[in-house]
Amino acid sequence: AQIGTPRYETLADAIAAAQDGETVKLLKDSSGDGIFVAPNRFADGLTVDLNGLTYTVSQNATGSNGTQTQAFHIEQNNKVRIENGTITSTADSGVKMLVQNYADLTLDGVTLDGSSLPGTNRYVLSNNSGAVTVKDSTILAKEGDFALDTCKFGSYAPPVVTLTGTTSVTGDLEVTGGKLGIGIDNAFFFNVLPR
Numbered sequence: 001a002q003i004g005t006p007r008y009e010t011l012a013d014a015i016a017a018a019q020d021g022e023t024v025k026l027l028k029d030s031s032g033d034g035i036f037v038a039p040n041r042f043a044d045g046l047t048v049d050l051n052g053l054t055y056t057v058s059q060n061a062t063g064s065n066g067t068q069t070q071a072f073h074i075e076q077n078n079k080v081r082i083e084n085g086t087i088t089s090t091a092d093s094g095v096k097m098l099v100q101n102y103a104d105l106t107l108d109g110v111t112l113d114g115s116s117l118p119g120t121n122r123y124v125l126s127n128n129s130g131a132v133t134v135k136d137s138t139i140l141a142k143e144g145d146f147a148l149d150t151c152k153f154g155s156y157a158p159p160v161v162t163l164t165g166t167t168s169v170t171g172d173l174e175v176t177g178g179k180l181g182i183g184i185d186n187a188f189f190f191n192v193l194p195r
Helices: 011-017
Strands: 023-025 030-033 035-037 046-059 070-074 079-089 097-101 104-113 123-127 131-135 138-140 146-150 160-165 168-170 172-175 179-184 192-194
Touching (some): 070 079, 146 168
Parallel strands (some): 030 046, 035 070, 097 123, 104 131, 172 192
């Protein structure tokens, strides 16, 4: 991966080195560790440009202490944009949730492919806080899993999730707090589950 001119061995290394406001660009299809974004790192923003490529989490799932089962974990008080590519995981990676989000997150032209998450009742994109925009993207859950949720958690501000453009969602949607806005062209939705 690359930030400007400097190159890094892994996407995780590049994101760890990124400064507020920078863009990390993936340079080839890659596999590696889960990505953890700590609170308050990117107030102005981090852009992850997948560059039309695929990042596969194949080892070292990440997350909060005791729940290191995610491919990407994005904590509060960050602005993160992921664009132009695919995020997925392998079945033996320890990943049970593809993206756990508490931040202001934009997905633009991204495929979140949760088809390899093991077991059932897994979440591809789980939103516990933040303003989330999913634009011209694809969220894919296998049968029995949740494509995405909007779930108020603890004392966090409730999430507001907006799906726009040509976004395609395959799988259940769960609403347990916060708001879900759908403004998608030619889309079909099944099993929106309020609890």
